[in-house]
Amino acid sequence: MKKRHKFTTYLLIVILPLIFLSIIYWMHLERSIQKERQEQAKWAGTFYQEYIDQVISETKESLELLSLSSSALYMDDKKNDLLLKWIKDTDSRYAGVYWLNRDGVSISGTNKNFDHYDLIEQNDIERAVKTQKAFVAGTKELHNRNLNHFSIFAPILDQERKVQGFLLAHIRLDHLEKRLKILSPGHTFKVETKDKIRILDINAEGFTGHSTWVDVPLTEADWTLSVKVPDKINSNNMNVFLMLVFFTFFFTHMIYIIVEELIVRRNTKNQKILNESQKIEFVGTLAASTAHEIKNPLTGIKGLVQLLVEKHPEEQDQFYYSVIMKEIERINSIVSEFLILGKPMAQTLSLYDIRSIMAELRPIIESEARHFNIEVEWNIIKEPIRVHCTKDQLKQVILNIAKNGIEAMEVGKKLRIHIHHENEWAKIMIIDTGQGLNEKDIDKVFDPFYTSKKEGTGLGLFVCKRIIESFNGTIKFSSKPQNGTTVTISLPLIKHS
Numbered sequence: 001m002k003k004r005h006k007f008t009t010y011l012l013i014v015i016l017p018l019i020f021l022s023i024i025y026w027m028h029l030e031r032s033i034q035k036e037r038q039e040q041a042k043w044a045g046t047f048y049q050e051y052i053d054q055v056i057s058e059t060k061e062s063l064e065l066l067s068l069s070s071s072a073l074y075m076d077d078k079k080n081d082l083l084l085k086w087i088k089d090t091d092s093r094y095a096g097v098y099w100l101n102r103d104g105v106s107i108s109g110t111n112k113n114f115d116h117y118d119l120i121e122q123n124d125i126e127r128a129v130k131t132q133k134a135f136v137a138g139t140k141e142l143h144n145r146n147l148n149h150f151s152i153f154a155p156i157l158d159q160e161r162k163v164q165g166f167l168l169a170h171i172r173l174d175h176l177e178k179r180l181k182i183l184s185p186g187h188t189f190k191v192e193t194k195d196k197i198r199i200l201d202i203n204a205e206g207f208t209g210h211s212t213w214v215d216v217p218l219t220e221a222d223w224t225l226s227v228k229v230p231d232k233i234n235s236n237n238m239n240v241f242l243m244l245v246f247f248t249f250f251f252t253h254m255i256y257i258i259v260e261e262l263i264v265r266r267n268t269k270n271q272k273i274l275n276e277s278q279k280i281e282f283v284g285t286l287a288a289s290t291a292h293e294i295k296n297p298l299t300g301i302k303g304l305v306q307l308l309v310e311k312h313p314e315e316q317d318q319f320y321y322s323v324i325m326k327e328i329e330r331i332n333s334i335v336s337e338f339l340i341l342g343k344p345m346a347q348t349l350s351l352y353d354i355r356s357i358m359a360e361l362r363p364i365i366e367s368e369a370r371h372f373n374i375e376v377e378w379n380i381i382k383e384p385i386r387v388h389c390t391k392d393q394l395k396q397v398i399l400n401i402a403k404n405g406i407e408a409m410e411v412g413k414k415l416r417i418h419i420h421h422e423n424e425w426a427k428i429m430i431i432d433t434g435q436g437l438n439e440k441d442i443d444k445v446f447d448p449f450y451t452s453k454k455e456g457t458g459l460g461l462f463v464c465k466r467i468i469e470s471f472n473g474t475i476k477f478s479s480k481p482q483n484g485t486t487v488t489i490s491l492p493l494i495k496h497s
Contacts, residue, residue: 009259014252021248029240037229038214044187045216045227048180052191055093056152056220059171060134062091063154067134067167084110087169095149095170099156102165111170119168120153128155129163136221137168148173150199173200188228191218199223294335302328349388349471351494354419354426355380361395365402365417373411380419385426387491389471397464397475401430401487404460408434408485421493428489437479445477 066087084097088110098109104120120128121138128135137151153168177200190201212229305328309321358380369376405415409432416431437445446465468475472492479485 009256009263014249014256017252018245018248022245025244034212034229038212041187041214041227041229042216045189045214045225048183048187048189048227049216049218049225051180051183052176052225053218053220055171055176056136056218059093059152059169060154060220063152063167063169064134067154067156081108084108093171093175095172097170098168100153100166100168102163104166106168107165109168119151120166124153125166128153128166132157132161132163136223176200177202189226191223191225194222194224294331298328298332298335349390351386352389352391352394354385354387354394354428354491357391357394358398358417358419361398361402364399365406368403369406369415372406372409374406374409375412375414377414377416379416381421385419385421386494387426387471387473388494389491390467393467394471397467397489398428398430400460400464401489405430405432405434405485405487408432410434424493425490426493428491430487430489431484433484436481436483436485437477438481442477442479446475 066083084099087097088094096109096111096114098106098111098114098119100119101107104118104122104125106114106117106119109115119137124135124138132155134152134154137153149170149172151168151170153166155163156165156167158164180200180202188201188203191199193199213226214229216225216227217223218225302325305321305324309318309325312318312321358378362378366376402415402417409415413433415433416429418427418429418431420427420429445461447462451460465475468489468491474490476488476490477485478488
């Protein structure tokens with residue numbers, strides 16, 4: 001049963017919070033990392049898009065400039081070939097450069113395999129004639145994966161700005177891909193036309209069916225660049241997660257240890273209370289059954305000793321009789337304490353003025369103090385201090401505590417007794433200037449059978465506490481080694497009689 005309880009506690013304090021917090025943090029980490037990755041992918045896509053647009057834009061500008069200066073050479077085949085070869089050789093991005101007629105058919109170029117080949121679609125021709133601007137050609141050639149290029153063409157205009165033909169350049173995709181790989185180590189992306197024809201891709205081995213992509217449209221062509229958002233969590237993020245799991249486990253485990261310690265202390269305290277109650281119950285039962293049997297013989301012995309005292313006045317005999325009487329009184333006092341333990345503390349209380357009770361006790365306390373050469377200082381307010389109590393029992397408590405204070409002090413010291421009221425409470429403070437108690441001993445003073453005296457029973461203060469609590473009051477000790485002890489008795493103050 002105990003093992004099952006420990007497992008349940010461990011499960012509730014360590015395992016479940018660890019799993020719960022780990023899941024929550026993992027979800028938060030995934031969301032934040034996913035957002036960060038998407039932002040990084042978008043930034044990378046914008047960077048690559050700007051580069052590709054720049055390449056296309058520069059090519060368009062070059063072709064438009066060459067087309068304006070080349071209209072005069074349009075029908076000169078020899079000069080055309082030299083110009084086209086020079087254009088191709090001056091820039092490594094070109095796979096080939098071609099002159100096209102008004103219908104988009106190649107009439108000369110750097111690659112003779114494309115002579116008399118239809119290189120531009122009709123809708124592209126119409127758009128170029130209308131705008132007289134350079135364009136990226138349609139997707140006709142891109143369907144053929146053996147051709148590793150795409151086309152940009154510009155119209156050749158005569159003096160009347162009529163289209164005579166076209167200047168077309170094949171841009172090498174492998175050249176563009178090589179440059180992009182240098183710019184994009186580790187990124188995976190692709191470029192597709194609006195018809196989903198893939199023009200190029202980088203790190204194609206990273207493509208998966210469930211990948212997340214960030215799309216960035218190009219401005220110089222009707223294409224879309226898509227950057228793949230990384231799927232796997234990187235080692236740094238995993239390390240952060242594992243550190244969180246470790247610290248969560250550490251702190252929950254510490255909490256578990258503290259809780260277990262508190263449970264053990266509580267169980268120990270409860271067991272101690274149970275043991276003490278069992279002791280008290282046993283002593284009470286024993287006292288109830290034997291107290292009268294002990295008191296009756298004591299009364300007879302005390303009477304006989306008193307007769308012997310009168311019959312034998314010799315000094316030596318008187319000394320022996322005084323010792324016997326003292327021990328009889330001590331036995332009687334112990335039996336009285338046991339009787340209080342055996343009695344239920346619910347009792348009929350009467351209204352008394354503490355000042356009158358202290359007036360009866362004053363001669364007894366001062367006599368006891370003179371015996372130990374101790375001075376007593378009294379500080380009692382003048383107005384009545386009424387409380388509900390049992391007179392004899394309250395006198396027993398005050399006398400017991402006062403005697404303890406007197407016995408704790410050295411010759412010539414002072415015992416102070418203060419009587420006052422504070423808010424709704426009557427206060428009786430008995431202050432000695434003895435050796436004092438340490439914190440460990442203060443916690444034990446009210447424990448039954450605990451005593452620091454050689455001849456004590458350890459029941460005196462315990463009985464005092466029970467009596468004061470039966471009056472609905474409290475009794476507290478405050479003490480420090482070498483600074484004496486203050487005992488404060490607080491009883492509910494009755495303002496109206």
